[in-house]
Amino acid sequence: MLGKGTRLLAAAAAVVACVVLVGPTGPSGAHFARPLPVDAVKDVVPNRVMTWNICNPCEESNINRAAEIATYAPQVIGLQEACVRDVEKIRDYLELLYGLDYHVRYGAVLRNWGRCGGAPWSPGAYGQAVLSAAPMTDRVVVEYPDGGSEDRGYMAVTTLVGGRSVRVFNTHFAERRQEAVRAGQARVLAAEIARYDRAVVLGDFNAVPDAPELAPVWSLATDTDPECHPSPVGACTTTTDWHSKFDYIFLRGISPLRHRVEPSPHSDHHLVHADLAPI
Template identity: 25%
Template structure:
């Protein structure tokens, strides 16, 4: 069995970008990784080793499973999400599957679940419910429970919906069938979606068939090798996936060799074209809120003014009044120029570029 190693392209500002790629296209490296709470094949807990695996993968957006936040001694009661995001300098959202009382009063809650790390701003994220058979109940029955992560991510003028999941591990596929149905219902409203996760089922498993009606398997699109991902020390099955909705241009997919977990990470390079999944005014408003929360503005008045402009744009978008949309977005750009001294360079350039994208979409 052959494990493919990622051949990393030249990286510009943390984003996978081919040398000969047209300037108006962007290749994003997506990934999934069941991190086994940071415990490697040697049985040792080593979060630094796992962080280095993620760094070396070149991932721009990665879905993680089996993440501990102050959970237990197995991970030294660490907040793994905060440590990884600080180490890798990425935005994040954590979606607990289990959220338990602390062992003692005044201590943080014990949480276990899934997460997304992103080099791009996460505009909005939710912890959605799907069917689960709890491992924390003595006599569990399938019922809706948290642990399906949905994130709206801003990728240089494009709006991408990124999902992270971890399906039931039991040999009986009944719960996975319910989970697949629930995930399809949630993801069906967005055409530009990426679904990542440990499905605990191989590609030929009947319970996954409905997913492949809605999503394309990036590995199957680009490889003839089996792409085994589990167990990492001697893999003999493929149960970890990066799936995309039809129409996204998949360049390649790789399985990364690492002993940092009992699973191997999977990456997929996907090319986005400007205008393919454009932002609207409400998404730009969410981006302003994101930059405000990150301290990229020095004036609350400036933030309020920008959001008022975008509220007007949303009003005219709803009425499909293209001329008014363009007029108010030009005003938004002038306001940005006026406020430039009070905005970080990154926030200014990003908002200005996205304003141009939105204007061109309505002209």
């Protein structure tokens, strides 16, 4: 495992090498050190949490992914469909290019060469990851007994949000048209959430709000989108390119202040972030 200083030097060298070889833009025309919007925040927002399925396999630049995250600079970010190597680069670019320093913990449940590359006999690790501006403790990684068409699971860590200790979960449920599998996954996850008075549950649940399989989670928590409920009422904001609400920030024992969905050209899922009320 490379030390932090070595990783940052490697990331800096990679950026310089790319600029030297191909100029200020890559093959897709995206700038390597992408400038942030004028209204981007300048530092980590202590009470902000985010969930984002970063899309995999997708031919996307980790510098662009880092720029998307830096624009909103949450205290805690849950990533799904994440390869360890990609997350390492995202974290390094957040610090090198935007001055945002994050800790990272991984929740890989699968090793897959097609998704994450690496040597055929040593493929990259794939699953979830949590980035936090504060240190994280008590990490657990659980693979669901039935992942459906692909191994799936959840991870959990304890970290600070708004200056208070919170249990943070990050999950990715089974793909669409696997309702019975997701129902089992929801029961496993809900049993663990129920152990905590205060929890933030991030993830791609691959189910719309009124899907019956989400009932165990809804019984314990509420979504930060005030229009989203387990009954088909309200104008719930969609979170995917196919206009479905699959991505959630569930809260237990915590109230939301603001909820935003930010479409991204770099994934088929939008970034979802919320600012939380004082805990």
